[in-house]
Amino acid sequence: MSRTILGATRSPLLTILLFSLSFGLSARLSAGPPAQDAAKPAGGQEKPQAAAPAAPSGDYVGSETCKTCHEDRPSKGFYRDFEASPHFVTTLDTKKGPERQGCEACHGPGKAHVEGGGDKTKIFAFKGASASEVSQRCLGCHQYGEEHSNYARSVHLQNGVACADCHDPHHAKESQFLLKASQPALCYSCHLDKKQQFTRPFHHRVNEGLVKCTDCHNPHGGFLARQLRATTSEDLVCFKCHADKAGPFVYEHESVKVEGCTICHTPHGSSNARLLKRAQVNRRRPPRFTT
Amino acid sequence: MPKTKKEWSIVMKNGRISFGWLAISVVVFLGALEAQTQEQEQTGLNQGNYNVKQSIEFGGRVTGISGDTQSYDTFVNLQQGPRLLGFTMDINSLNHHETWFDNFYFSNFGYGGDPNMVSRLRVAKNTWYKFDGLFRKDENFWDYSLQANPINPTAPFANGPAGFGGPICTACVLNFSPHNMNTRRKLGDYNLIIRPESRVRLRLGYSRNLVEGPAFATIHQGTEQFLFADVKTTVNGYRVGLDVKLLPRTNISYDQVWNYYKGDTGITDFAQPFPLNPTQNVDLGVSFNATANQPCGGTFLASGFVNPACNAYFNGYLDHGRTRTNTPTEQLSVQSNYWQKLDLTARVSYSSGDTNVFGYNQTIFGRESRTNLRNQTNTGPVFGQRVAAAADFGATWQITNKLSLLDTFHYSNWHNPAAFDASSCSFLSPNLNTSAFFFTPSAPVPLTCVPPAGAAPATATNPVVHNASSAPDVSIILDSNFLKQEERMNLAEVDYHFSQKLGARIGFRYRYRIIADNFYETLNQMFYPGPTAALAARGALRSRESGEPCLASEPPGRLHAKLGLIHQFSIRPGVCSGVRCRATDQRIFRIVWDLDAAQPEVADQF
Numbered sequence: 012m013s014r015t016i017l018g019a020t021r022s023p024l025l026t027i028l029l030f031s032l033s034f035g036l037s038a039r040l041s042a043g044p045p046a047q048d049a050a051k052p053a054g055g056q057e058k059p060q061a062a063a064p065a066a067p068s069g070d071y072v073g074s075e076t077c078k079t080c081h082e083d084r085p086s087k088g089f090y091r092d093f094e095a096s097p098h099f100v101t102t103l104d105t106k107k108g109p110e111r112q113g114c115e116a117c118h119g120p121g122k123a124h125v126e127g128g129g130d131k132t133k134i135f136a137f138k139g140a141s142a143s144e145v146s147q148r149c150l151g152c153h154q155y156g157e158e159h160s161n162y163a164r165s166v167h168l169q170n171g172v173a174c175a176d177c178h179d180p181h182h183a184k185e186s187q188f189l190l191k192a193s194q195p196a197l198c199y200s201c202h203l204d205k206k207q208q209f210t211r212p213f214h215h216r217v218n219e220g221l222v223k224c225t226d227c228h229n230p231h232g233g234f235l236a237r238q239l240r241a242t243t244s245e246d247l248v249c250f251k252c253h254a255d256k257a258g259p260f261v262y263e264h265e266s267v268k269v270e271g272c273t274i275c276h277t278p279h280g281s282s283n284a285r286l287l288k289r290a291q292v293n294r295r296r297p298p299r300f301t302t
Numbered sequence: 303m304p305k306t307k308k309e310w311s312i313v314m315k316n317g318r319i320s321f322g323w324l325a326i327s328v329v330v331f332l333g334a335l336e337a338q339t340q341e342q343e344q345t346g347l348n349q350g351n352y353n354v355k356q357s358i359e360f361g362g363r364v365t366g367i368s369g370d371t372q373s374y375d376t377f378v379n380l381q382q383g384p385r386l387l388g389f390t391m392d393i394n395s396l397n398h399h400e401t402w403f404d405n406f407y408f409s410n411f412g413y414g415g416d417p418n419m420v421s422r423l424r425v426a427k428n429t430w431y432k433f434d435g436l437f438r439k440d441e442n443f444w445d446y447s448l449q450a451n452p453i454n455p456t457a458p459f460a461n462g463p464a465g466f467g468g469p470i471c472t473a474c475v476l477n478f479s480p481h482n483m484n485t486r487r488k489l490g491d492y493n494l495i496i497r498p499e500s501r502v503r504l505r506l507g508y509s510r511n512l513v514e515g516p517a518f519a520t521i522h523q524g525t526e527q528f529l530f531a532d533v534k535t536t537v538n539g540y541r542v543g544l545d546v547k548l549l550p551r552t553n554i555s556y557d558q559v560w561n562y563y564k565g566d567t568g569i570t571d572f573a574q575p576f577p578l579n580p581t582q583n584v585d586l587g588v589s590f591n592a593t594a595n596q597p598c599g600g601t602f603l604a605s606g607f608v609n610p611a612c613n614a615y616f617n618g619y620l621d622h623g624r625t626r627t628n629t630p631t632e633q634l635s636v637q638s639n640y641w642q643k644l645d646l647t648a649r650v651s652y653s654s655g656d657t658n659v660f661g662y663n664q665t666i667f668g669r670e671s672r673t674n675l676r677n678q679t680n681t682g683p684v685f686g687q688r689v690a691a692a693a694d695f696g697a698t699w700q701i702t703n704k705l706s707l708l709d710t711f712h713y714s715n716w717h718n719p720a721a722f723d724a725s726s727c728s729f730l731s732p733n734l735n736t737s738a739f740f741f742t743p744s745a746p747v748p749l750t751c752v753p754p755a756g757a758a759p760a761t762a763t764n765p766v767v768h769n770a771s772s773a774p775d776v777s778i779i780l781d782s783n784f785l786k787q788e789e790r791m792n793l794a795e796v797d798y799h800f801s802q803k804l805g806a807r808i809g810f811r812y813r814y815r816i817i818a819d820n821f822y823e824t825l826n827q828m829f830y831p832g833p834t835a836a837l838a839a840r841g842a843l844r845s846r847e848s849g850e851p852c853l854a855s856e857p858p859g860r861l862h863a864k865l866g867l868i869h870q871f872s873i874r875p876g877v878c879s880g881v882r883c884r885a886t887d888q889r890i891f892r893i894v895w896d897l898d899a900a901q902p903e904v905a906d907q908f
Contacts, residue, residue: 095353095394097405099398100398100428100429100499103398103399103428103429104429104499141703141799141802142802143700143703143799150639151551154551154553154637154639154645155545155547155551155552155553155637156545156553156555156637157555157635157637157649160635160637160647160696161647161696163645163696163698163700163708164645164647164696164698164708164710169797169805169807170805171799171802171803171805186392186407187407187422187424212377216418216440219417219418220411220412220418220420221418221420221438221440234649234694234696234710234712235712242561243539243541243557243559243561243631244559244561244629244631244653244655244688244690245631245651245653245690245692245714245716246688246690251511252487252489252511254511254513254535254537254563255513255535255565257563257627258657258686258688258718258720259627259655259657259686259687259688259718259720260686260718260720261684261686261720261721261722261781261783262781262783263718263720263783263785265785265817265819268718268785268787269785269787269817284446
């Protein structure tokens with residue numbers, strides 16, 4: 012039986028694509044004139060100004076000094092993007108000192124850089140720095156919590172993957188966690204082999220957006236193999252969603268509890284039903300192949 | 303190549319159609335591209351002290367499916383209809399000092415009928431709080447029918463109802479999965495951090511996991527009885543945590559978690575479509591193979607009714623119990639970079655959970671021809687525990703910019719004792735049309751079984767129709783199982799960076815594991831006599847030489863105890879090493895050698 016989609020029989024895939032595009036309407040509710048200068052909101056009212064930061068001391072010059080050159084450099088709206096980012100709040104807390112505020116909290120003291128006329132060698136630049144150097148800068152503030160506490164021993168850092176390889180404080184595409192790209196595309200940029208696993212017939216709904224890689228794995232490292240997370244009761248992470256399999260049961264399938272779910276299942280994707288490693292499991296003798 | 307004018311006309315006509323579609327697609331594509339460009343350049347609208355960005359995408363799906371729709375629903379499940387393809391609202395305060403919130407982000411997609419629907423909400427006020435909420439709904443439809451294929455048996459059934467007779471048995475072919483399920487998952491995770499940037503911060507969290515939906519199942523009891531399961535499980539998790547920065551670059555965290563699991567799945571017989579007699583119908587199961595006498599030889603009588611000697615079931619199957627599992631967990635963790643070159647992490651946790659199944663009841667009502675079973679009831683409390691202790695430690699000593707020592711230690715010890723105190727009553731009858739005959743012992747027995755409705759006392763002419771395969775009439779079984787694993791693992795490595803692109807490491811891994819699987823079972827089984835003198839000698843019962851039922855003075859049953867212990871341990875020292883090379887910004891090549899020298903596992907079993 013040939014496929015019929017409203018009578019079109021020649022190119023069903025193309026027809027589906029066209030109708031999907033035709034029916035997908037994109038409406039922008041932010042009507043009105045383009046966003047004006049942030050300092051002059053609509054209505055002519057002055058933007059409420061935050062309290063001016065304390066005058067910097069020593070080798071620190073303050074973010075306002077950085078703004079004089081970097082307002083639209085290296086890209087248009089560069090400083091405006093920084094103002095809109097979560098890191099800008101560091102400028103508001105003066106108690107921790109200038110070394111924990113604004114641009115200089117990450118790039119280091121800027122006085123020499125300014126006096127050198129923008130000499131790039133006089134300030135820390137993330138581009139070209141080693142993964143350890145980059146990570147040290149970020150972990151200076153972000154290490155204190157279970158999420159990042161194992162980064163020094165993580166597989167990512169051991170393989171030279173720095174914080175800045177996934178995160179971009181200035182030009183984040185994903186506002187949550189300031190990622191360079193959304194999951195799973197960001198993870199697929201290196202882990203291409205996993206991408207093809209998730210396209211298999213039976214798979215966790217990662218490509219569909221229901222599940223993220225970070226739901227099961229901690230990219231910043233962990234105590235368990237493959238940087239897997241655990242449930243709150245230190246059980247397999249699978250039981251977070253598949254709670255009915257957690258037990259305890261009177262009649263246990265011992266392999267599950269002792270070896271883990273991956274002894275039988277491939278959680279990314281499988282050609283076998285129920286994400287099993289083998290096509291047939293109820294056999295007296297295992298087959299000579301694994302599908 | 304077209305050779306005739308008519309053929310060319312067809313080609314050109316198709317070409318014009320193709321060109322037309324191409325033109326439309328180009329126009330639509332350009333429109334979408336412009337919309338995409340607009341989205342990238344969206345700067346929002348300033349309203350008061352807030353910058354507001356909002357986008358909404360409505361759309362729809364038009365689908366036409368041919369072939370196996372059940373497979374399509376299993377693998378794709380994108381149905382026709384309007385959709386909320388995406389909605390995003392992003393509100394940020396301009397001065398980061400608003401009253402109630404400084405950042406507000408709300409996004410949704412998939413609503414309207416897609417199998418996956420997700421909503422995310424983030425609200426934060428600088429230095430005061432951060433709220434993160436995630437709601438996901440997943441519809442997992444499973445009807446991957448492996449039965450509907452040409453090799454299904456199609457031999458006709460004599461005297462069978464419509465579809466079972468004729469030249470082939472068309473009704474024998476299953477065109478859906480007997481383990482079909484339509485599961486809906488609703489997952490919610492909500493987290494609140496109070497004073498996120500202060501030296502003391504409080505974390506609160508709540509998670510809810512609801513899985514429900516109808517499903518089909520089967521149970522092998524003579525035939526493959528076709529069952530309907532109303533799946534429902536619920537998990538509620540509550541979390542409280544405290545982070546304290548006592549020393550510079552040192553954080554101590556304490557977490558208290560409570561997890562409550564509820565299982566309320568009930569299973570019943572799905573349908574009884576075959577008439578046994580003018581007033582009763584039965585379920586013959588899902589296996590129909592006349593050649594192999596499935597579900598039995600001569601399944602249908604000349605009258606069209608089901609053969610009463612066949613394996614079949616009435617509308618009486620029930621399998622239900624209320625499972626309640628309560629798991630509190632305490633966790634203490636420390637992270638420190640107090641010494642600049644030394645990075646330390648430690649975590650210890652303890653979890654002790656209880657599980658109980660209240661009101662467990664499994665009832666079977668039908669006929670298992672092999673044993674003459676008609677009614678059986680299995681009940682009894684189930685209780686268990688999961689006790690888990692875990693400790694982890696990690697240290698990194700950055701000796702130089704290129705050389706570092708790493709060590710990771712992991713310890714876990716969990717055990718799951720669980721027991722089922724089961725009581726089982728069985729009643730037998732010679733065929734489906736005859737109710738059970740029950741035996742009444744003249745002396746008290748450990749368990750009194752209430753005869754089912756319609757059952758009659760056994761007599762010499764209507765004895766309890768045991769056969770050599772019949773199970774005990776009354777059983778009291780205590781199954782107690784204990785599964786435990788204790789594991790220690792330590793990985794010590796030396797890591798050296800030759801350059802930014804080239805590095806190597808070598809290490810030693812030690813792993814020690816003990817697994818204990820203990821089982822203990824006591825059986826108290828009572829075998830009542832009948833129908834013949836030979837079968838009167840079932841179990842410990844002895845019939846009188848006259849063949850009358852056992853008297854009270856006879857031992858009513860036998861006690862059997864079984865104890866087993868499987869104890870395994872292994873030690874696996876190993877050497878791990880590897881070289882990594884970063885060829886480009888995105889590509890890392892690794893060569894890793896892992897050599898494990900494991901001592902053989904030793905199992906003691908008795």
